[in-house]
Amino acid sequence: MSGRVEGKICVITGAAGGLGLAMAHALGREGGTVVVTDIDAARGAGAEDELRQAGIAASFLSHDATSPEDWERIIAAVLQRHGRIDVLVNNAGGGLDMDIEAMDFAHYKKMIALNLDTAFLGNKYGVAAMKATGGSIINLSSVGGLIGTASLPAYSAAKGGVRLLTKCVAAHCGQRGYGIRVNSVHPGLIRTAAGVDVTKMATGLDEEHALAAFASLHPIGRVGWPEEIANGVLFLASDEASFMTGSELVIDGGYTAV
Ligand SMILES: NC(=O)c1ccc[n+]([C@@H]2O[C@H](COP(=O)([O-])OP(=O)(O)OC[C@H]3O[C@@H](n4cnc5c(N)ncnc54)[C@H](O)[C@@H]3O)[C@@H](O)[C@H]2O)c1
Numbered sequence: 001m002s003g004r005v006e007g008k009i010c011v012i013t014g015a016a017g018g019l020g021l022a023m024a025h026a027l028g029r030e031g032g033t034v035v036v037t038d039i040d041a042a043r044g045a046g047a048e049d050e051l052r053q054a055g056i057a058a059s060f061l062s063h064d065a066t067s068p069e070d071w072e073r074i075i076a077a078v079l080q081r082h083g084r085i086d087v088l089v090n091n092a093g094g095g096l097d098m099d100i101e102a103m104d105f106a107h108y109k110k111m112i113a114l115n116l117d118t119a120f121l122g123n124k125y126g127v128a129a130m131k132a133t134g135g136s137i138i139n140l141s142s143v144g145g146l147i148g149t150a151s152l153p154a155y156s157a158a159k160g161g162v163r164l165l166t167k168c169v170a171a172h173c174g175q176r177g178y179g180i181r182v183n184s185v186h187p188g189l190i191r192t193a194a195g196v197d198v199t200k201m202a203t204g205l206d207e208e209h210a211l212a213a214f215a216s217l218h219p220i221g222r223v224g225w226p227e228e229i230a231n232g233v234l235f236l237a238s239d240e241a242s243f244m245t246g247s248e249l250v251i252d253g254g255y256t257a258v
Contacts, residue, residue: 014092028056134179188252219254
Protein backbone atom coordinates (compact mmCIF):
# COMPACT_ATOMS: atom_id res chain seq x y z
CA MET A 1 0.00 0.00 0.00
CA SER A 2 1.13 3.55 -0.56
CA GLY A 3 -0.34 7.02 -0.24
CA ARG A 4 -2.40 6.12 2.82
CA VAL A 5 -2.19 9.71 4.11
CA GLU A 6 -1.47 11.37 0.76
CA GLY A 7 -1.65 15.16 0.97
CA LYS A 8 -2.41 15.26 4.70
CA ILE A 9 -0.70 17.87 6.87
CA CYS A 10 0.55 15.98 9.95
CA VAL A 11 1.88 17.62 13.12
CA ILE A 12 3.72 15.38 15.60
CA THR A 13 4.92 16.72 18.97
CA GLY A 14 8.05 15.46 20.72
CA ALA A 15 9.26 13.99 17.43
CA ALA A 16 12.99 14.73 17.46
CA GLY A 17 13.60 11.03 18.15
CA GLY A 18 11.99 7.89 19.57
CA LEU A 19 8.40 7.03 18.70
CA GLY A 20 7.62 10.47 17.28
CA LEU A 21 10.38 10.28 14.67
CA ALA A 22 9.25 6.77 13.65
CA MET A 23 5.73 8.16 13.22
CA ALA A 24 7.07 11.02 11.09
CA HIS A 25 8.80 8.49 8.81
CA ALA A 26 5.66 6.35 8.52
CA LEU A 27 3.33 9.29 7.80
CA GLY A 28 5.83 10.88 5.40
CA ARG A 29 6.46 7.63 3.53
CA GLU A 30 2.69 7.34 2.95
CA GLY A 31 2.43 10.79 1.40
CA GLY A 32 1.90 13.06 4.42
CA THR A 33 3.60 16.42 4.84
CA VAL A 34 5.06 16.26 8.34
CA VAL A 35 5.75 19.03 10.83
CA VAL A 36 7.80 17.70 13.73
CA THR A 37 7.98 19.70 16.94
CA ASP A 38 10.19 19.22 19.99
CA ILE A 39 11.62 21.12 22.95
CA ASP A 40 15.13 20.01 21.87
CA ALA A 41 15.91 22.25 18.88
CA ALA A 42 19.27 20.66 18.02
CA ARG A 43 17.85 17.12 17.80
CA GLY A 44 14.78 18.50 16.03
CA ALA A 45 16.91 20.02 13.28
CA GLY A 46 18.67 16.66 12.92
CA ALA A 47 15.30 14.91 12.60
CA GLU A 48 14.24 17.35 9.88
CA ASP A 49 17.45 16.58 7.92
CA GLU A 50 16.98 12.83 8.35
CA LEU A 51 13.37 12.98 7.11
CA ARG A 52 14.24 15.16 4.12
CA GLN A 53 17.06 12.81 3.15
CA ALA A 54 14.45 10.04 3.14
CA GLY A 55 12.48 12.07 0.58
CA ILE A 56 9.84 13.25 3.05
CA ALA A 57 8.34 16.77 3.00
CA ALA A 58 9.32 17.70 6.56
CA SER A 59 9.93 20.75 8.69
CA PHE A 60 10.80 21.27 12.35
CA LEU A 61 9.38 23.78 14.83
CA SER A 62 10.84 24.37 18.28
CA HIS A 63 8.03 23.82 20.79
CA ASP A 64 7.51 23.41 24.51
CA ALA A 65 4.26 21.41 24.49
CA THR A 66 3.54 22.39 28.13
CA SER A 67 3.26 26.08 27.13
CA PRO A 68 -0.03 27.58 25.83
CA GLU A 69 1.92 30.44 24.20
CA ASP A 70 4.09 27.96 22.31
CA TRP A 71 0.99 26.09 21.10
CA GLU A 72 -0.49 29.35 19.77
CA ARG A 73 2.77 30.12 17.98
CA ILE A 74 3.27 26.72 16.34
CA ILE A 75 -0.38 26.30 15.29
CA ALA A 76 -0.29 29.77 13.69
CA ALA A 77 2.97 28.89 11.91
CA VAL A 78 1.58 25.61 10.50
CA LEU A 79 -1.68 27.26 9.37
CA GLN A 80 0.24 30.07 7.71
CA ARG A 81 2.56 27.66 5.90
CA HIS A 82 0.15 24.84 5.02
CA GLY A 83 -3.37 26.29 5.38
CA ARG A 84 -4.74 23.51 7.60
CA ILE A 85 -3.89 20.63 9.93
CA ASP A 86 -5.30 17.16 9.11
CA VAL A 87 -3.49 15.02 11.69
CA LEU A 88 -2.19 16.01 15.12
CA VAL A 89 -0.24 13.45 17.17
CA ASN A 90 0.17 14.48 20.81
CA ASN A 91 3.25 12.37 21.40
CA ALA A 92 5.49 14.51 23.68
CA GLY A 93 5.71 12.86 27.09
CA GLY A 94 7.65 10.41 29.20
CA GLY A 95 9.97 11.06 32.14
CA LEU A 96 11.06 8.80 34.97
CA ASP A 97 8.64 8.12 37.79
CA MET A 98 9.04 6.69 41.30
CA ASP A 99 6.76 5.17 43.92
CA ILE A 100 4.31 7.27 45.95
CA GLU A 101 6.52 7.38 49.06
CA ALA A 102 9.65 8.42 47.17
CA MET A 103 8.04 11.07 44.97
CA ASP A 104 7.73 14.68 46.06
CA PHE A 105 4.99 17.07 44.93
CA ALA A 106 7.28 18.99 42.60
CA HIS A 107 8.22 15.84 40.65
CA TYR A 108 4.55 14.78 40.50
CA LYS A 109 3.56 18.17 39.03
CA LYS A 110 6.37 17.93 36.46
CA MET A 111 5.14 14.51 35.31
CA ILE A 112 1.53 15.73 35.07
CA ALA A 113 2.64 18.79 33.06
CA LEU A 114 4.68 16.70 30.62
CA ASN A 115 2.15 13.90 30.17
CA LEU A 116 -1.29 15.45 30.71
CA ASP A 117 -1.01 19.25 30.28
CA THR A 118 0.63 18.60 26.89
CA ALA A 119 -2.36 16.49 25.80
CA PHE A 120 -4.90 19.00 27.16
CA LEU A 121 -3.25 21.86 25.29
CA GLY A 122 -2.77 19.82 22.14
CA ASN A 123 -6.45 18.88 22.07
CA LYS A 124 -7.61 22.39 22.94
CA TYR A 125 -5.55 24.15 20.27
CA GLY A 126 -5.85 21.22 17.85
CA VAL A 127 -9.67 21.25 17.90
CA ALA A 128 -9.71 25.03 17.37
CA ALA A 129 -7.39 24.69 14.37
CA MET A 130 -9.08 21.63 12.84
CA LYS A 131 -12.79 22.16 13.45
CA ALA A 132 -13.50 23.84 10.11
CA THR A 133 -11.78 21.15 8.05
CA GLY A 134 -11.91 17.97 10.23
CA GLY A 135 -9.13 15.47 10.82
CA SER A 136 -7.61 13.02 13.26
CA ILE A 137 -6.15 13.72 16.71
CA ILE A 138 -4.06 10.91 18.18
CA ASN A 139 -3.06 11.04 21.85
CA LEU A 140 -0.17 8.92 23.14
CA SER A 141 -1.21 7.24 26.34
CA SER A 142 0.41 3.98 27.52
CA VAL A 143 -0.36 0.63 29.07
CA GLY A 144 0.33 2.76 32.17
CA GLY A 145 -2.94 4.55 31.36
CA LEU A 146 -4.85 1.27 31.60
CA ILE A 147 -3.39 -0.60 34.58
CA GLY A 148 -1.49 0.34 37.73
CA THR A 149 2.23 -0.15 38.45
CA ALA A 150 3.80 0.46 41.87
CA SER A 151 6.61 2.58 40.45
CA LEU A 152 4.54 4.75 38.06
CA PRO A 153 1.91 6.71 40.05
CA ALA A 154 2.27 10.14 38.42
CA TYR A 155 2.95 8.83 34.90
CA SER A 156 -0.04 6.47 35.12
CA ALA A 157 -2.33 9.15 36.60
CA ALA A 158 -1.41 11.38 33.68
CA LYS A 159 -1.71 8.68 31.00
CA GLY A 160 -5.03 7.50 32.49
CA GLY A 161 -6.11 11.13 32.22
CA VAL A 162 -5.08 11.16 28.56
CA ARG A 163 -7.29 8.10 27.97
CA LEU A 164 -10.43 9.84 29.28
CA LEU A 165 -9.54 13.28 27.91
CA THR A 166 -9.52 11.54 24.52
CA LYS A 167 -13.04 10.20 24.97
CA CYS A 168 -14.38 13.59 26.18
CA VAL A 169 -12.89 15.44 23.21
CA ALA A 170 -14.14 12.74 20.81
CA ALA A 171 -17.66 13.15 22.23
CA HIS A 172 -17.47 16.95 21.98
CA CYS A 173 -16.26 16.90 18.38
CA GLY A 174 -19.00 14.41 17.50
CA GLN A 175 -21.72 16.54 19.13
CA ARG A 176 -20.55 19.62 17.29
CA GLY A 177 -20.20 17.83 13.95
CA TYR A 178 -16.57 18.91 13.52
CA GLY A 179 -15.48 15.79 11.63
CA ILE A 180 -12.53 15.35 14.00
CA ARG A 181 -11.80 11.79 15.19
CA VAL A 182 -9.92 11.55 18.51
CA ASN A 183 -8.28 8.31 19.68
CA SER A 184 -5.64 7.19 22.16
CA VAL A 185 -2.73 4.79 21.59
CA HIS A 186 -1.43 2.55 24.39
CA PRO A 187 2.04 1.11 23.76
CA GLY A 188 3.67 -1.57 25.87
CA LEU A 189 7.41 -1.20 26.48
CA ILE A 190 9.02 0.05 23.28
CA ARG A 191 12.72 0.05 22.52
CA THR A 192 13.46 3.80 22.46
CA ALA A 193 16.20 5.43 24.55
CA ALA A 194 13.49 6.52 27.01
CA GLY A 195 11.89 3.07 27.05
CA VAL A 196 15.25 1.42 27.79
CA ASP A 197 15.87 3.92 30.64
CA VAL A 198 12.55 2.91 32.21
CA THR A 199 13.51 -0.79 32.11
CA LYS A 200 16.92 -0.07 33.67
CA MET A 201 15.46 2.08 36.43
CA ALA A 202 12.65 -0.40 37.22
CA THR A 203 14.96 -3.45 37.39
CA GLY A 204 18.33 -2.00 38.43
CA LEU A 205 19.87 -4.18 35.67
CA ASP A 206 22.04 -3.39 32.64
CA GLU A 207 20.30 -2.82 29.29
CA GLU A 208 20.44 -6.40 28.02
CA HIS A 209 19.12 -7.97 31.22
CA ALA A 210 16.59 -5.19 31.84
CA LEU A 211 15.12 -5.65 28.34
CA ALA A 212 15.01 -9.42 28.85
CA ALA A 213 13.15 -8.94 32.14
CA PHE A 214 10.61 -6.68 30.43
CA ALA A 215 10.31 -9.03 27.46
CA SER A 216 9.03 -11.70 29.85
CA LEU A 217 6.14 -9.39 30.86
CA HIS A 218 4.89 -9.28 27.26
CA PRO A 219 3.23 -12.59 26.22
CA ILE A 220 4.55 -12.10 22.69
CA GLY A 221 8.03 -12.67 24.22
CA ARG A 222 9.79 -9.38 23.46
CA VAL A 223 9.47 -5.62 23.83
CA GLY A 224 8.24 -3.56 20.87
CA TRP A 225 9.89 -1.57 18.09
CA PRO A 226 9.02 2.12 17.40
CA GLU A 227 7.74 1.18 13.91
CA GLU A 228 5.10 -1.05 15.51
CA ILE A 229 3.58 1.99 17.24
CA ALA A 230 4.05 4.16 14.14
CA ASN A 231 1.99 1.63 12.15
CA GLY A 232 -0.93 2.05 14.56
CA VAL A 233 -0.67 5.84 14.41
CA LEU A 234 -0.58 5.68 10.60
CA PHE A 235 -3.81 3.65 10.62
CA LEU A 236 -5.59 6.11 12.95
CA ALA A 237 -4.34 9.04 10.86
CA SER A 238 -5.62 7.50 7.62
CA ASP A 239 -9.18 7.34 6.32
CA GLU A 240 -9.04 3.56 6.94
CA ALA A 241 -9.97 4.44 10.55
CA SER A 242 -12.98 6.55 9.47
CA PHE A 243 -15.37 4.84 11.94
CA MET A 244 -13.00 5.07 14.94
CA THR A 245 -13.29 7.81 17.52
CA GLY A 246 -12.98 7.76 21.31
CA SER A 247 -11.18 4.40 21.00
CA GLU A 248 -8.11 2.94 22.68
CA LEU A 249 -5.63 1.30 20.33
CA VAL A 250 -3.59 -1.04 22.55
CA ILE A 251 -0.29 -2.12 20.95
CA ASP A 252 1.43 -3.96 23.77
CA GLY A 253 2.45 -7.49 22.81
CA GLY A 254 -0.23 -8.75 25.19
CA TYR A 255 1.10 -6.91 28.28
CA THR A 256 -2.41 -5.96 29.51
CA ALA A 257 -3.98 -9.26 28.42
CA VAL A 258 -2.58 -11.24 31.36
N1 LIG B 1 8.93 4.03 24.81
C1 LIG B 1 7.97 3.39 25.47
O1 LIG B 1 8.17 2.26 25.96
C2 LIG B 1 6.60 4.03 25.65
C3 LIG B 1 5.57 3.24 26.16
C4 LIG B 1 4.32 3.79 26.35
C5 LIG B 1 4.08 5.11 26.02
N2 LIG B 1 5.09 5.87 25.53
C6 LIG B 1 4.80 7.28 25.24
O2 LIG B 1 5.15 7.57 23.89
C7 LIG B 1 5.60 8.92 23.78
C8 LIG B 1 6.99 8.95 23.15
O3 LIG B 1 7.85 8.14 23.92
P1 LIG B 1 9.38 7.89 23.52
O4 LIG B 1 9.77 6.60 24.10
O5 LIG B 1 9.58 8.15 22.06
O6 LIG B 1 10.08 9.05 24.36
P2 LIG B 1 11.37 9.96 24.01
O7 LIG B 1 11.84 10.50 25.31
O8 LIG B 1 12.31 9.21 23.14
O9 LIG B 1 10.72 11.11 23.14
C9 LIG B 1 9.99 12.14 23.72
C10 LIG B 1 10.35 13.43 23.01
O10 LIG B 1 9.61 14.48 23.63
C11 LIG B 1 10.45 15.62 23.72
N3 LIG B 1 9.94 16.48 24.79
C12 LIG B 1 10.16 16.39 26.11
N4 LIG B 1 9.54 17.39 26.75
C13 LIG B 1 8.90 18.13 25.80
C14 LIG B 1 8.09 19.27 25.83
N5 LIG B 1 7.80 19.90 26.98
N6 LIG B 1 7.61 19.76 24.66
C15 LIG B 1 7.90 19.14 23.49
N7 LIG B 1 8.68 18.05 23.39
C16 LIG B 1 9.16 17.55 24.54
C17 LIG B 1 11.83 15.06 24.01
O11 LIG B 1 12.84 16.00 23.66
C18 LIG B 1 11.84 13.81 23.13
O12 LIG B 1 12.37 14.06 21.85
C19 LIG B 1 5.55 9.50 25.20
O13 LIG B 1 4.32 10.18 25.38
C20 LIG B 1 5.62 8.26 26.07
O14 LIG B 1 5.06 8.46 27.36
C21 LIG B 1 6.35 5.36 25.35
